[in-house]
Amino acid sequence: MTTRKYKELVEQRTRQTLQKWSEQPTVEERDIYRFLHNLKGTSGTVGLDAVEAFSGNSLLYFSDDNLRSWTEAEWGDYLYPLLELFDEPEITGAVPPQVPGIALSHGSIHQQYEILIIDDDVELVAFLRESLEKQSYYVSIALSAERGFKIFYESKPDLILLDILLPDRSGIDVLNQIIGKAKKERIPIMIISGEHSKDIQKYAYSLGVMDYIQKPVDIGLFLVLIKNRFELKKEWQKSIIVDELTGAFNRKYFNQTMKQLTSDFRRTSRTFSLALLDLDHFKHVNDTYGHLVGDEVLQTFSELVRQSIRVEDTFCRYGGEEFALFMPNTSAESALLVIERIQEKFASREFLAKRESFHVSFSCGITEISEQQQETDKLIDEADQALYSSKYSGRNQTTLYSEGLLTGRRETILNVIIVDDDPLIRRIISGNFAAWKPGNMAEVKVNSFADGALFLNSEWYVPEEKYIILLDGVMPGLDGLEVLEKIRSNYPEVNILVIMLTGRTDQRDIIHALQMGADDYVIKPFYLPELLTRIERLAHRFLF
Structure with missing residues (x-):
């Protein structure tokens, strides 16, 4: 059944392309070449052997480098015979989904x-x-x-x-x-x-x-x-145990060190502090100056930290722009002094790119192992909470973990917005995400709109909040692509992730949506657990 679906999609795209070209005065040769090149690879993959052979033979008559224009009378002799090679569409029975556009699964x-x-x-x-x-x-x-x-x-x-x-x-x-x-x-x-x-x-x-x-x-x-x-x-x-880009130890070695130091504390009561360090606004550095400059910032930061710590300390790249520092025989208060000295040095370091200079800072959270708290996961969570407290309080600072630390903090709100003209889909998706609470998001708000115009005119955007928008590709009035274009033109991409919802045969929406800045797409009918998994993965981009 899956192979049949893709055969039908290939046939549909072929007919659409030839129909569009027939309405044009001419078609450039390189477009014909690219069409046949893609058709050859796709048709062979999905089992359309005759179409593959025909496309491969036809490629010999065209070139990717030739700028010649072909009229329909010229290219039609080569391409119209393609249409006779497709099988007649097969009518297959399908199990109807439990609700329109949505299929439920277990697990x-x-x-x-x-x-x-x-x-x-x-x-x-x-x-x-x-x-x-x-x-x-x-x-x-x-x-x-x-x-x-x-x-x-x-x-x-x-x-x-x-x-x-x-x-x-x-x-x-x-x-x-x-x-x-x-x-x-x-x-x-x-x-x-x-x-x-x-x-x-x-x-x-x-x-x-x-x-x-x-x-x-x-x-x-x-x-x-x-x-x-x-x-x-x-x-x-x-x-391997070393991160080659930064020279810090990697996540695997972090796990080994945490296990070793925790076991040592249980045997000897030898204390240690754990600090999590995260570069502030690092995505802005990448977006503004490029990823090569971002790599330079990471390397400079790692080198500075490694030069500022003792031999017995262990510095690891925890993930992305987040790092971890183990300091044996060191209380949290003493670790705070070390980190604050490093913060001062790093914030004063000047970086140059695009004929301008800029500075980067980092935030930090610190916790200390104790008789009351020896579980590795909870120690990491404590340092993580302290780190995010530093972020919420303005960045470029260090916070020691304490109980009730995040009480009264400024909340980070994640908005899940469904824009779809099907009321049943809106209700079911809204119900399934109402109780969802991803890590480091204090609150999740779920809202839905019946069409794109209502959504865009609703004053939905608040700069301090984050958004995941589930956007139907085909709606009355403004369709999903038009709404996507307005989102990407008028709002900062860093705060908004867009998942397009599209019908199985609506491949044009997929192409245009990805080119225009959609972050992912889901084909209807879809499984709700799969949709949640995709959203959870994308939501990780919002974690500092």
Whole structure:
């Protein structure tokens, strides 16, 4: 049934493309080449063998570099025979969902690894995403190089699938820009392309690509290969304890150190303090000056801290721009003095980029092990609460944990907004998210609107709050794409995440939405547990 669905989507896109071209005076040759190139890879992957063969043969008559314009009389002789190769649509019985647009399932979906696909062939991408997520991987999608860069630098995926032909830049350009950082972060890159040139394959391998997969994709072999690569990645992670970008110890070593120091305290009562340190407004640094400058800030910060601590102290990169410092034989009050000296030094450090200088600070939270509190998870939670207290109080400061610390704090509010013209969908989604409370969000508000105009005119936005918007792609009046465009044009992206809701055959909405800045999409009918899982993953971007 899944294969049939994607065959129908490929046929639909082919007919739509040829219909659109028939209404134009001419079509550029490179557009025809790209169309056939994508069609060849996708059709072979989903089992349309005749279409794959026809597309491959037709490619010989067109070039990606030729700027010639073709009239319908010219290109029609080559392309219209395609339509005869598609099977007649198969009528299949489907189990009706329990409510329109929503299907319920038992249990949550747990993704272990995140895969980033950078490819503009939306049918193939959708097919790969569905196949991969059935294997419990989480999949992010970029239909352009620019979007791929953004997701790569912000989410640090565990593996990247990259096409050679992209609408805005070549895949080789993308590869050249990210391969160095991907190697440091031990992120495997796999080329997946219909371009079979041995020279390009050799060049990709010489840059550091792990695999070069030719389209059409054998999905069974592909899934086994992905599993194999993640097994290898797991072995890499076991073998290292140092974060290569910053020189600090990594999260694995953090866990080992916490376990060791806690066990030591239980045997000898040897105390220690734990400090969590988080760079302030680090996303702004990346957005304003670029991720290479952001890496420089991280490296400078790590070097300064490591130069300022004792040999017996342990400094770790906890995740992203968050770090941890273990200080054995040190009370929380003494640790406070150490951290405040480091804060003063780092805040005075000048960074230069784009012909201007800027400064970066960090916030910190500290806790101390005690007879009353020896559980590792609770110690981390205490330091975390103290850290967020520093953030809420204005940043660039350090807070010692104490009971009742966050009482009366300024609340961070997360708004979940459903914009959908189906009242049943609004009611069911609202009911399921009413009791949801993600970490470090003091309050979750759920609201819904029947159409885009009502939503945009509701004065919904408050600058201090965060938003996850579930936006239906097709609505009367303003459709979802128009609403998305107004959101991205008029409001800061840092505070707003958008998930598009779309029908199974509405692939155009998916393409446009991702290009216009949607963070994810969910196809109707969808499973509520899967939707919650996706929202929880995206909500992590809001944690400081």
